[in-house]
Amino acid sequence: MLDLGFVGLLIIWSAVVGLTLLRRFGPLPESGSEAIGLAVPLGLGTLAMAALGLGQVGWLGRPGLIGVLIVGLVVGLRPWVWDTLRSGLRRPRLLRTEAGRIDPIGAMFDLTLGLILLGSLLTALIPPTDGDALCYHLQVPKLFLWGGSVVYEPDLHETVYPLVTEMLYAVGLAFRGPVACRLIQWAIGVFFAWNVASLARPLMGDRARWAATIALGVPAVSNGMGAPLNDVALATMTTAALVAWVRWLDRPSVLGAALIGVLVGLAMGVKYPALVWAGVLGLGMLLAIRPGRLPWKTAIRHAAVFGGVALVIGGSWYLRAYLYTGNPVHPFFRETFGSGFDVVLSDDKRPMEPTAWNLVTAIVPMTLDPNRFDSFAHQFGPAFLLFLPAVLIWRPPLRLVTLVLVAYAFLLICLSQRQSMRFVLPSVGPMAVAVAWLVADWSRRRGIAPRLLMASVALMMVFEATIALSRPRHGLAVALGIESAEQFLMRREPTYRVGQWIDARLPESARIVGQDHRGFYLPRPYAMEKAHRRRTGLGTRGETPEQVLAHFSGQGFTHVLFCPPEPLDAIEFDPDLHALLGPWVEDQVPLYAESITDPDGVTRHYALYRLPDPAPLAREDSPGGARR
Numbered sequence: 001m002l003d004l005g006f007v008g009l010l011i012i013w014s015a016v017v018g019l020t021l022l023r024r025f026g027p028l029p030e031s032g033s034e035a036i037g038l039a040v041p042l043g044l045g046t047l048a049m050a051a052l053g054l055g056q057v058g059w060l061g062r063p064g065l066i067g068v069l070i071v072g073l074v075v076g077l078r079p080w081v082w083d084t085l086r087s088g089l090r091r092p093r094l095l096r097t098e099a100g101r102i103d104p105i106g107a108m109f110d111l112t113l114g115l116i117l118l119g120s121l122l123t124a125l126i127p128p129t130d131g132d133a134l135c136y137h138l139q140v141p142k143l144f145l146w147g148g149s150v151v152y153e154p155d156l157h158e159t160v161y162p163l164v165t166e167m168l169y170a171v172g173l174a175f176r177g178p179v180a181c182r183l184i185q186w187a188i189g190v191f192f193a194w195n196v197a198s199l200a201r202p203l204m205g206d207r208a209r210w211a212a213t214i215a216l217g218v219p220a221v222s223n224g225m226g227a228p229l230n231d232v233a234l235a236t237m238t239t240a241a242l243v244a245w246v247r248w249l250d251r252p253s254v255l256g257a258a259l260i261g262v263l264v265g266l267a268m269g270v271k272y273p274a275l276v277w278a279g280v281l282g283l284g285m286l287l288a289i290r291p292g293r294l295p296w297k298t299a300i301r302h303a304a305v306f307g308g309v310a311l312v313i314g315g316s317w318y319l320r321a322y323l324y325t326g327n328p329v330h331p332f333f334r335e336t337f338g339s340g341f342d343v344v345l346s347d348d349k350r351p352m353e354p355t356a357w358n359l360v361t362a363i364v365p366m367t368l369d370p371n372r373f374d375s376f377a378h379q380f381g382p383a384f385l386l387f388l389p390a391v392l393i394w395r396p397p398l399r400l401v402t403l404v405l406v407a408y409a410f411l412l413i414c415l416s417q418r419q420s421m422r423f424v425l426p427s428v429g430p431m432a433v434a435v436a437w438l439v440a441d442w443s444r445r446r447g448i449a450p451r452l453l454m455a456s457v458a459l460m461m462v463f464e465a466t467i468a469l470s471r472p473r474h475g476l477a478v479a480l481g482i483e484s485a486e487q488f489l490m491r492r493e494p495t496y497r498v499g500q501w502i503d504a505r506l507p508e509s510a511r512i513v514g515q516d517h518r519g520f521y522l523p524r525p526y527a528m529e530k531a532h533r534r535r536t537g538l539g540t541r542g543e544t545p546e547q548v549l550a551h552f553s554g555q556g557f558t559h560v561l562f563c564p565p566e567p568l569d570a571i572e573f574d575p576d577l578h579a580l581l582g583p584w585v586e587d588q589v590p591l592y593a594e595s596i597t598d599p600d601g602v603t604r605h606y607a608l609y610r611l612p613d614p615a616p617l618a619r620e621d622s623p624g625g626a627r628r
Contacts, residue, residue, distance in 0.1 A: 004125075006176050007183040013069060014043025016076035019084055021046065025259040029247065031201065032088030037194040038263075041240040044188070045266035047072070048167040052316070055150030055167075062174050105443045105454065106207065112461040113213040116222050117190070119468030123226030124186040126475035127485045128178050129493045133228045134518035135528070138178055141170035142520060152324040154535055155527040157331055157341075160324050162317040164237075164269035165230035178520070179485070181228040189216070189225030192236040196429040198243045203400060203437055211429075211436035217464035218428050220378040220421045226471060230270050231422040237267035238277045238426035242406065245281050246399070248302070252294055257285070257302035258309045265313025272329055273423050276413045278310055280406055341534070344418075354416045362415050363388070370421070378421045380428075382460050387435045387453075400437055403430035474599065489521070494596040496521040498561070498606055501592050506559070512608075513552055514561030515577055527557070530574045539576055545584040553611050559591070560611055563604045566595075570602045585609070 018039030022028060028035045047068065054064040128138065136158045143159065144150050153159045165185075172180035193212035200211035216222055224232040241263035248256040264281060267274035285303040289296045318328035327337035334340035351372050352358050352365060363384050365372065370379030391404060407430035414424050439457055442450045474492070477483035489496035499521040502510070511525045519526035533539050538551055552560060562585070564578065565571050578585070590607040597603040 003176050003180040003183055006180055007172075007187050010044075010047075010171070010184070011040060011187050013072055013076075014040045014047065015085060016043070016081055017046055017072040018043030019081050020076040020078065022259070024255075025262075026253060026255040028084065031198070032084050032086075032090075033194070034088075034198045034201070034243065035084055036088040037191060037198045038240055038243060038259075040191045041188075041195075041237055041263065041266065043072075044168060045164060045237065045263075045269070047171065048164040048266075048269070049313075049316075051167040051170055052150060052163070055144055055148070055170075058147075058149045060144055060148050060150065060170065065171055065174055105439075106210075108458055108461060109210045109213045112217065112465045113193075113209065115465040116213070116216045116468040119465070119471055120186055120189065120216075120222050120225040122472035122476065122479045123468075124182040125179060125479040126182070126226075126472060127478065127489050127493075128182055128228050128520075129489070130227045130229070131518060133178075133181075134493075134495065134520040137166055137228050137230060138169060138173070138181060138520045139518075141166045141173055144170055145173055146525075152320075153527075155532045157325075157531065157535075160321040160330050162269045162271060162274075162314070164266060164317075165233040168233075169228060178228065182226060185228055185232055186225045188236045189221065189232045192216075192221070192232060192239055192429065195236065195239040195243050196432055199239070199246065199403060199429060200433045200436055203397065203433065204440055207436070207440050210439060211433045213461070214383055214435050214439075215428050215432035217383065217461065217468075218379075218381045218432070219464065219467050220374075220380070220425060221428060222464070222468040223377045223471065224422070224425070229422075231425050234267060234271040234274060235425035235428060237263060237270055238274060239429040241267055241277070241281065242403070242430065245284065246403075248285070249288055249402075252288075252298065252302060254302060254305055257306040261306040261309025262313055264306070265310040265315075267426075268310060268314025269317050271423075272332065273410075273414050273426065274314070275329075276410055277426055278307075278314075280409045280413070282307055284402075284406060349418050349420070352415075352419055354419075359412045359415050362411070362419075366419075366421065373419050374421045380421065381464055383435050383464075384431050386456065386460065387438055388431055390438055391434050394438060394441065396434065396437065400434055404434050407431050492599055493521060494563075494598055494604055494606070495519070497594070497596060498592070498608075499523055501594075502608070505591075510559055511557045512559045512561055513555075513557045514563065515574070516561065516563045516604075529560070529577050533576070539580050543580070545581050548580045549584060549612055553613070558611055560609050562607045562609075566603045566605065 015036055018041070019028070019035060021042055022035060022039050029038070050068045051060060051065065054060045054068070128134065136156075140156065140158055140161075140163065143153060143156065150163075151159065165188075168184050169181040172178075172184050193216045196215040197208040197212040200208035204210065216225075221232060221235065241260055244256065244260045244263055248260060260281065264274065264278045267277060282303055285306060286299055288294055289299045321330045322328040324330075325339045327333070327339040329337070329340075331340035331344050334342055352362065363380060367380045367382060367385040373379075388404075391400070396404075407427040411424050411427040439454070442453045442457075472479055475488060478485060478488040490500075495516055495518045498516075502512070503523040506524060508524075511527075512522065513527045513529045513532060515529055517528055519528070532555075536551075538548065543551070560577075560581070562577065564575065565573055568575055585607075588609050590609050592608040593606065595603055595605045
């Protein structure tokens with residue numbers, strides 16, 4: 001509960017600071033709810049950028065972050081801020097219509113929304129065991145906090161990615177722990193739904209929350225809300241930018257264009273696909289030219305302001321990557337920039353041939369065969385395939401058509417490069433508005449066909465709520481406080497058990513290179529040996545075991561960790577280190593050895609060895625030494 005309270009205070013801080021900043025971009029939205037929906041992402045982004053600034057000067061830690069939080073409250077505490085918060089947090093009319101009667105369709109959506117939020121919240125209360133989180137999204141901010149600086153670690157290339165979300169995790173780790181990071185992502189997901197409702201409100205009024213429910217019901221979204229990753233954060237920032245963009249379309253202004261730029265810039269700092277979102281919105285600003293309403297000179301000036309502000313806010317991450325690696329979008333497009341990895345855009349990342357027809361109809365295979373593109377957990381769900389095509393024949397209003405075109409343009413461009421549901425979550429919000437608008441129209445009609453359609457909507461809601469509620473089943477005891485986090489991790493996360501042994505027995509000066517990708521729970525500096533070999537070319541020049549050992553020792557590593565699975569093809573695993581050091585390992589006794597079976601049934605044989613002193617190895621491998 002302390003983690004939940006901490007994240008709640010962080011959201012209040014973000015709302016206060018965000019509202020103060022939002023007022024600098026012109027009058028606040030008439031709806032207090034819309035104002036808060038824009039303010040919280042703006043405030044969270046400001047905190048992340050402040051953490052980046054602290055890290056650049058070596059002050060990233062509790063004292064520096066406390067200073068930022070205090071300054072934010074001092075600047076943001078104004079009477080009108082509290083008035084806006086009170087008006088925006090008024091309890092929505094649930095279950096009943098304006099006439100006071102029970103609305104069965106609305107009740108279904110409200111119940112589904114509550115169940116999805118509950119299931120994802122319980123999931124977020126479970127200590128993280130997600131592979132990507134432990135090797136990257138939590139490991140990177142942990143590394144930054146250890147040194148108090150935002151550094152580039154060559155063997156953890158993610159340290160030069162856009163890291164807005166990870167800087168928020170740094171705040172969570174500095175004051176609480178990894179569960180707080182999961183809850184930060186859950187809260188960010190709530191404001192994703194909040195802004196989807198803001199997009200829908202001009203079209204649907206009080207029923208706008210139906211669109212929010214459909215968006216949260218997408219399995220990739222409800223799953224992402226319970227994991228400390230950055231996919232839902234990307235959807236939140238881009239959807240907030242879309243809300244600001246629609247406001248600009250209604251009332252064009254330079255300050256409105258600048259606000260879009262700020263939010264898009266923050267989205268660019270979350271994940272690379274935001275670059276595509278920026279391009280789509282910028283093109284949309286130019287296409288908004290209307291004689292007598294928005295002259296072309298004005299549109300171009302506003303688009304330039306938008307682009308310039310986005311570049312200033314988001315460009316810091318890309319400049320940082322360029323300075324360290326020579327590639328502003330490292331590790332993508334290696335053939336263009338000369339550094340990076342071809343594997344990130346290899347053919348297996350595009351299981352579907354990116355032809356025009358395949359891209360236009362991509363939601364069909366991505367819905368029916370999600371494992372082909374990502375996994376069952378990260379999928380569109382049935383809503384869009386079942387109902388979105390009906391928009392083509394239902395004569396939707398221009399505003400809705402515009403939202404769907406923005407979403408689909410983004411979807412097509414992204415899928416032409418990398419076909420993963422996690423990269424295209426920004427398209428979910430606008431498409432959810434379209435589906436909700438259709439459902440609202442069907443709910444007003446009489447006859448067998450509308451009733452059958454509403455029955456299918458109800459079944460879809462039950463399906464998606466069930467998925468969200470089923471996710472925390474493996475950790476329900478720890479989420480409810482019945483089991484401790486330590487007990488849960490000891491039986492669910494192998495690297496936590498290994499880390500406990502390391503913490504108790506290895507000196508603080510130990511540095512480990514190992515085969516496991518997941519380093520977050522290891523309490524000493526850790527490098528994944530595959531990443532190190534890929535960077536240095538180690539093992540590609542016919543090195544002897546002594547030369548490999550001398551290299552590791554010369555790089556400052558003191559221990560090497562093996563963890564081969566049984567069988568070797570049980571999971572994706574690189575056995576090359578065994579081939580390189582096999583003869584040496586046969587003659588050694590490990591400091592630690594344990595076979596651990598994870599919840600997926602995969603057994604890994606962990607073994608930790610101390611690396612020898614590099615000086616004798618160097619003498620053995622010299623021309624006059626015992627070995628050549």
